[in-house]
Amino acid sequence: MxxxxxxxxxxxxxxxxxxxxxxxxxxxxxxxxxxxxxxxxxxxxxxxxxxxxxxxxxxxxxxxxxxxxxxxxxxxxxxxxxxxxxxxxxxxxxxxxxxxxxxxxxxxxxxxxxxxxxxxxxxxxxxxxxxxxxxxATKTARVVFAAQGDGIMEFGLRRAQGPDAGLYGARAAMIGGCVGTSNVLAGKMFNVPVMGTHAHSWIMSFKDEYTAFKEYARLYPDSCTLLVDTYDTLKSGVPNAIRVFKEMKDAGIKPKSYGIRLDSGDLAYLSKKARKMLDEAGFPDAVIAASNDLDELLIHDLKMQGAAITSWGVGTNLITSKDCxxxxxxxxxxxxxxxxxxxxxxxxxxxxxxxxxxxxxxxxxxxxxxxxxxxxxxxxxxxxxxxxxxxxxxxxxxxxxxxxxxxxxxxxxxxxxxxxxxxxxxxxxxxxxxxxxxxxxxxxxxxxxxxxxxxxxxxxxxxxxxxxxxxxxxxxxxxxxx
Amino acid sequence: MxxxxxxxxxxxxxxxxxxxxxxxxxxxxxxxxxxxxxxxxxxxxxxxxxxxxxxxxxxxxxxxxxxxxxxxxxxxxxxxxxxxxxxxxxxxxxxxxxxxxxxxxxxxxxxxxxxxxxxxxxxxxxxxxxxxxxxxATKTARVVFAAQGDGIMEFGLRRAQGPDAGLYGARAAMIGGCVGTSNVLAGKMFNVPVMGTHAHSWIMSFKDEYTAFKEYARLYPDSCTLLVDTYDTLKSGVPNAIRVFKEMKDAGIKPKSYGIRLDSGDLAYLSKKARKMLDEAGFPDAVIAASNDLDELLIHDLKMQGAAITSWGVGTNLITSKDCxxxxxxxxxxxxxxxxxxxxxxxxxxxxxxxxxxxxxxxxxxxxxxxxxxxxxxxxxxxxxxxxxxxxxxxxxxxxxxxxxxxxxxxxxxxxxxxxxxxxxxxxxxxxxxxxxxxxxxxxxxxxxxxxxxxxxxxxxxxxxxxxxxxxxxxxxxxxxx
Known part of the structure; x- marks a missing residue:
C-alpha cells in the first residue's frame, strides 16, 4: 500500500x-x-x-x-x-x-x-x-477458538475482495491467530510464515496419482502433505499416500512433517476412516489436514463429531468474513x-x-x-x-x-x-x-x-x-x- | 495496483x-x-x-x-x-x-x-x-435493476475490504451501472463521475442547522443536496432546507440540481412527507435522495411502497456484496x-x-x-x-x-x-x-x-x-x- x-x-x-x-x-x-x-x-x-x-x-x-x-x-x-x-x-x-x-x-x-x-x-x-x-482479525479469532488449539492456515487469497483484501486480510488473520498463510506476498511484506503444498492440477498433470505423490515426496521430503481427493479419497488417495509414506520409510527418509489433506466430501467420516488406515499402516503421526468451505461453525461441529483432523485450511469464509x-x-x-x-x-x-x-x-x-x-x-x-x-x-x-x-x-x-x-x-x-x-x-x-x-x-x-x-x-x- | x-x-x-x-x-x-x-x-x-x-x-x-x-x-x-x-x-x-x-x-x-x-x-x-x-459488477446490476431507472451512487469506500476493494469495487460498480461514486481516487484513476455533498459533521460544526445549510448553498449553489436528518427530519431538516431554497429563489439563483438527502428513519414514510412539504413550498423539482443500509431488496420494497425517492446512495451492501x-x-x-x-x-x-x-x-x-x-x-x-x-x-x-x-x-x-x-x-x-x-x-x-x-x-x-x-x-x- x-x-x-x-x-x-x-x-x-x-x-x-x-x-x-x-x-x-x-x-x-x-x-x-x-x-x-x-x-x-x-x-x-x-x-x-x-x-x-x-x-x-x-x-x-x-x-x-x-x-x-x-x-x-x-x-x-x-x-x-x-x-x-x-x-x-x-x-x-x-x-x-x-x-x-x-x-x-x-x-x-x-x-x-x-x-x-x-x-x-x-x-x-x-x-x-x-x-x-x-x-x-476478529473473524480469525473465532475460527481459531473453534479449532481448540489446532493450527489454522489462511488460504483465501483467490476469493478475497481484491489484492489488498488478500494481502492485508492475511496480515489481520495472522494477528487474529492463524499459524500461517498461503499468500507469498504477505509472507514477504509482513515476515509471517507461508504454507502450502499442491493442487489437484499437480495430480492430474502426472500419468497417475501414485506417480504424482511419489514425485512430490521426492521433491519435498521434509514437509510432505499429499492431497488425496482428486479421484477417490479412500479407494485411491489414502492407499497411494500410504504406499509413498512406506517407500519413504523404507528409504530411511524421516520427514519433519507429513500427512494428507482432505478437500471434499464429508470431512468427519473421511478423516476418521483415513486416520484408521494411516494408523494401521504404521503412520500414527501422519497429520490429517482439511479444507473446503470451512468456518468456525463447521470446525466446531466437526470437532464435536470427533473428526480426526488437526490442521485446518480456511479460505473464503475467513478472508471475506462471509457471514458478516x-x-x-x-x-x-x-x-x-x-x-x-x-x-x-x-x-x-x-x-x-x-x-x-x-x-x-x-x-x-x-x-x-x-x-x-x-x-x-x-x-x-x-x-x-x-x-x-x-x-x-x-x-x-x-x-x-x-x-x-x-x-x-x-x-x-x-x-x-x-x-x-x-x-x-x-x-x-x-x-x-x-x-x-x-x-x-x-x-x-x-x-x-x-x-x-x-x-x-x-x-x-x-x-x-x-x-x-x-x-x-x-x-x-x-x-x-x- | x-x-x-x-x-x-x-x-x-x-x-x-x-x-x-x-x-x-x-x-x-x-x-x-x-x-x-x-x-x-x-x-x-x-x-x-x-x-x-x-x-x-x-x-x-x-x-x-x-x-x-x-x-x-x-x-x-x-x-x-x-x-x-x-x-x-x-x-x-x-x-x-x-x-x-x-x-x-x-x-x-x-x-x-x-x-x-x-x-x-x-x-x-x-x-x-x-x-x-x-x-x-453483478451485485450492482441487481441494485440498478431494482431502482427502475433511478440513479444509484456508489458510497461504500469506508466499509470496503481495504483500499483496493474500495477502488476496484468502485470501478466494477460503474461497469455494473452506477451513475457515480464517492471515491475520489477511483474518479481520478478510471475517469468516472464522482459525487457527494456533506456529512452530519458539517451540520454539527455550525451553530445551527439553518446556518449550515445556508453556508453550503452559498458555496455550492449549482448542486445543492442538503442532508436533513441530523436533528429531526420533518420538524427541523426539511423546513430549514425549504427556507434555504426559498432564499436561493428570491436571490435569483437557479441550481442545476438541488434537493435533500434522507439518511435514517423510515425512508418510505419520510420521503412521502418530505415530498409533500417540498411540493407545497413550490419546489416540485427538488430531488429526494436516500441512503442508509440500502440494497436491491430494500430499494425494490421502497419502490413498491411508493417512496418518493429518485436518487439512491448505496454503500456497505453493494461494495461488499453483503449477502454473498x-x-x-x-x-x-x-x-x-x-x-x-x-x-x-x-x-x-x-x-x-x-x-x-x-x-x-x-x-x-x-x-x-x-x-x-x-x-x-x-x-x-x-x-x-x-x-x-x-x-x-x-x-x-x-x-x-x-x-x-x-x-x-x-x-x-x-x-x-x-x-x-x-x-x-x-x-x-x-x-x-x-x-x-x-x-x-x-x-x-x-x-x-x-x-x-x-x-x-x-x-x-x-x-x-x-x-x-x-x-x-x-x-x-x-x-x-x-
Missing part, C-alpha cells in the same frame, strides 16, 4: 466540506472518535487491527501535482483551496488502541484531534483500513475547541438511541480482576479524570443506570488503553512486527472469560461511562430535545 | 508446484479455464469485470531481486529454480470474455494456454481480480498438449456432479433470437467446431439430455464471445475506458429477458455443450470410473 498515494482515497464530500471550512474560515480544532456499535458475527469481542497501515497513510498524506490537477478539472474547487491542498500535511494528534488488543462496542478505538479540515479528510481512509483489518462481511466502524464528531482552548462536547442524537454518540475528549480504562487477570469492564471517561485503585470503584451501565457494580479497593487493576500515535503531526509510535502483535493478541484473548469467547450468545463485556461523562451526555441530550 | 509488483501475490503451492515441474522437466503446454458454478445472490446472470487489471498483472509479471531473495530465504527452492524465476515472463495465450458482458455459470470466462509452470503461477491473482470485480461476499470463480485444468501438439482433454471428477469440469480446448458461442436480439442460449464447443446459422441448430441440456431445443435455420444469430487477449505473451487487446465498458454493459443487459433479470427465482439461461464436447466428456468420465 505504501507504493500507492492514497491521499485521494476519500469520499468527495470530505473535500467539498474541507473547501467549505476553508471558505468560511471555520477551521477549529475538533475531536473525532472512531468506534463501532456491534461486534461482527454476533460475537462477544473484537480485535483491533490495521493501525500500522493507518500510520503509513497519515505519514504519506500529500496532494501530488496530478492530484491537484485532477481536482481542478472537477470544476468545483477554487484556486485558493487547491493551493492550500498542494501544501497540505497532517498536523494533528491521533490516539489509538494498539493492534491485537481486544476491543468492545461504543469505545473510541481511534481518536483524531485536529483542525476540522484535516480531521475531515482522513475519515474515509481510516475507516476503510480499520474496518477491514478489525473484521478479519463488514465491520461497522464509524467516525463521529465528539467535541469542538472553543476560543478559550476548551473542548466543548458535541453529541449526535438519533431516532435510534443506540446511535447516540458519547461527547467530549475521552479516554478508556480497562479494568481487570486482580486475582484472575480477566477483564471486568471498560470505563470511558474524560481524559482529565483520575482513579485510585486502592479505592472502591462504582460502575454502572449507561443504558440501565440501576445496574451497578461496586469493585472494592485493591480488588482490581486499571490500564489506559488509548495510546498516543501522532502528536502535532509527528508519529510517536513504533508498530511492533506482525508476529509480535499476534503474540500480544494471544495474551489479550486470555484476558477474556470463556463466556465472552464462546461462539454463540456470548456474555457481553460492560463498557461503562464515568459519572461525569454520563452527566454531561444527559445534560446535552436534555438541552437538545425539541 | 500498477504501482505494486504483484508477482508474489500468489499461493505458495503455485511456486512449490512450479519447482516440481521444473525439477521433473514436465513443462507441457496446458489449458486452464476460469469459470464459476453459480451466479451470486441467487441471480440469473453475472457481469464480467476485472480484465483490464488481469492484463496489467500479466504484463508486469516479473520476479524482482528482492522477490527472489525472499524466496531463497524460505529454504525450499533450489538455486537453479530461483535463477529460472529471475528471468521469468509470461509467454502464453490468454482468451477472455470482454468486461461488461453478461456471463453464465460453467462457461470459461478466461482461458489460459501456457507451459504449465506459467499457467500455474498466474492462477491465484487472476482469480482474486476476476472474483472481486465480477462480484461487485464472494464470487466462486475457479481455475481448472482442461487439457494437456501431447508430443504431437494435440490438446488431450482432461477432466476432474468429483463426488459432487456439479463440480465435474468440461474438458478440452473450448470456445463459447452466444446464440441470439434474431427477431428480439435476446439471448437464447450459450453453446460451449471445441475451438475447431463451426456452425452455419442458416441451418437448424440442435441444443440440449448437458445435465438432462432429453431436454432438446431445435432452432430453425435463419431464426438465430451467433457470436463468439471469447476474445484473444495475449498471444505468445504479447498483449493483443486494448481495454475500453470504464465508461465505454459501462455503456456496453447496459446494451448487454438488454439482451437478457426480463425473466432472467428479476431479483427472485430468475429464469436460467441455458449453457449447452456441443454434441462432440458432450461425447468427449462422457467418454472420459466412463474411462475414469473405478
Amino acid at each position: 505504501s507504493a500507492h498515494n492514497l491521499t485521494l482515497l476519500t469520499d468527495l464530500y470530505e473535500l467539498t466540506m474541507m473547501q467549505g471550512y476553508f471558505e468560511t474560515q471555520e477551521n477549529e480544532t475538533v475531536i473525532f472518535d472512531v468506534f463501532f456499535r456491534e461486534n461482527p458475527n454476533k460475537g462477544g469481542y473484537s480485535i483491533m487491527a490495521g493501525l500500522e497501515q493507518v500510520i503509513e497513510y497519515i505519514k504519506n498524506l500529500h496532494f501530488s501535482y496530478e492530484d491537484v490537477d485532477y481536482l481542478r478539472k472537477l470544476g468545483i474547487f477554487s484556486e485558493d483551496f487547491l493551493h492550500y491542498l498542494s501544501g497540505f500535511h497532517f498536523s494533528g494528534n491521533i490516539y489509538a488502541i494498539p493492534e491485537g488488543t481486544v476491543i468492545f462496542p461504543k469505545e473510541p478505538v481511534i481518536k483524531v484531534i485536529a483542525p476540522i479540515m484535516e480531521a475531515q479528510l482522513v475519515e474515509t481512509a481510516i475507516l476503510n483500513i480499520i474496518n477491514h483489518q478489525c473484521l478479519i 462481511p463488514s465491520f461497522g466502524g464509524v467516525y463521529k464528531l465528539a467535541a469542538i475547541q472553543n476560543e478559550e482552548g476548551e473542548f466543548v462536547p458535541k453529541i449526535k442524537i438519533s431516532e435510534n438511541t443506540e446511535k447516540i454518540t458519547n461527547p467530549g475528549n475521552k479516554t478508556i480504562y480497562r479494568i481487570y480482576d486482580k486475582e484472575t487477570g480477566k477483564i471486568r469492564a471498560d470505563l470511558i471517561c474524560f481524559v482529565d479524570e483520575t482513579y485510585d485503585t486502592s479505592e472502591e470503584l462504582l460502575l454502572f451501565d449507561p443504558n440501565a443506570t440501576w445496574k451497578k457494580t461496586r469493585l472494592p479497593g485493591g480488588s482490581y487493576t486499571m490500564r489506559e488503553i488509548l495510546k498516543p500515535v501522532f502528536i502535532h503531526g509527528e508519529c510517536v509510535y513504533t508498530s511492533p512486527s506482525v508476529m509480535e502483535i499476534a503474540a500480544y493478541c494471544q495474551q489479550e484473548k486470555d484476558t477474556l472469560w470463556d463466556e465472552t469467547k464462546r461462539l454463540f450468545y456470548p456474555h457481553k463485556v460492560y463498557v461503562d461511562l464515568s459519572k461525569r461523562l454520563y452527566d454531561t451526555k444527559t445534560k446535552l441530550l436534555d438541552s437538545m430535545s425539541v | 500498477s504501482a505494486h509488483n504483484l508477482t508474489l501475490l500468489t499461493d505458495l503451492y503455485e511456486l512449490t508446484m512450479m519447482q516440481g515441474y521444473f525439477e521433473t522437466q514436465e513443462n507441457e503446454t496446458v489449458i486452464f479455464d476460469v469459470f464459476f458454478r453459480e451466479n451470486p445472490n441467487k441471480g440469473g446472470y453475472s457481469i464480467m469485470a476485472g480484465l483490464e487489471q488481469v492484463i496489467e498483472y500479466i504484463k508486469n509479471l516479473h520476479f524482482s531481486y528482492e522477490d527472489v531473495d525472499y524466496l531463497r530465504k524460505l529454504g525450499i527452492f533450489s538455486e537453479d529454480f530461483l535463477h529460472y524465476l529471475s528471468g521469468f515472463h509470461f509467454s502464453g495465450n490468454i482468451y477472455a470474455i470482454p468486461e461488461g458482458t453478461v456471463i453464465f455459470p460453467k462457461e470459461p470466462v478466461i482461458k489460459v494456454i501456457a507451459p504449465i509452470m506459467e499457467a500455474q503461477l498466474v492462477e491465484t491473482a487472476i482469480l482474486n481480480i476476476i472474483n472481486h470485480q465480477c462480484l461487485i 461476499p464472494s464470487f466462486g470463480g475457479v481455475y481448472k485444468l482442461a487439457a494437456i498438449q501431447n508430443e504431437e501438439g494435440e490438446f488431450v482433454p482432461k477432466i476432474k471428477i468429483s463426488e459432487n456432479t456439479e463440480k465435474i469440469t468440461n474438458p478440452g480446448n473450448k470456445t463459447i458461442y452466444r446464440i441470439y433470437d434474431k427477431e428480439t436480439g435476446k439471448i437464447r442460449a450459450d453453446l460451449i464447443c471445441f475451438v475447431d467446431e463451426t456452425y452455419d446459422t442458416s441451418e437448424e441448430l440442435l441444443l440440449f441440456d448437458p445435465n438432462a439430455t432429453w431436454k432438446k431445443t431445435r432452432l430453425p435455420g435463419g431464426s438465430y444469430t451467433m457470436r463468439e464471445i471469447l476474445k484473444p487477449v495475449f498471444i505468445h505473451g504479447e498483449c493483443v487487446y486494448t481495454s475500453p475506458s470504464v465508461m465505454e465498458i459501462a455503456a456496453y454493459c447496459q446494451q448487454e443487459k438488454d439482451t437478457l429477458w426480463d425473466e432472467t433479470k428479476r431479483l427472485f427465482y430468475p429464469h436460467k439461461v441455458y449453457v449447452d455443450l456441443s454434441k462432440r464436447l458432450y461425447d468427449t466428456k462422457t467418454k472420459l468420465l466412463d474411462s475414469m470410473s473405478v
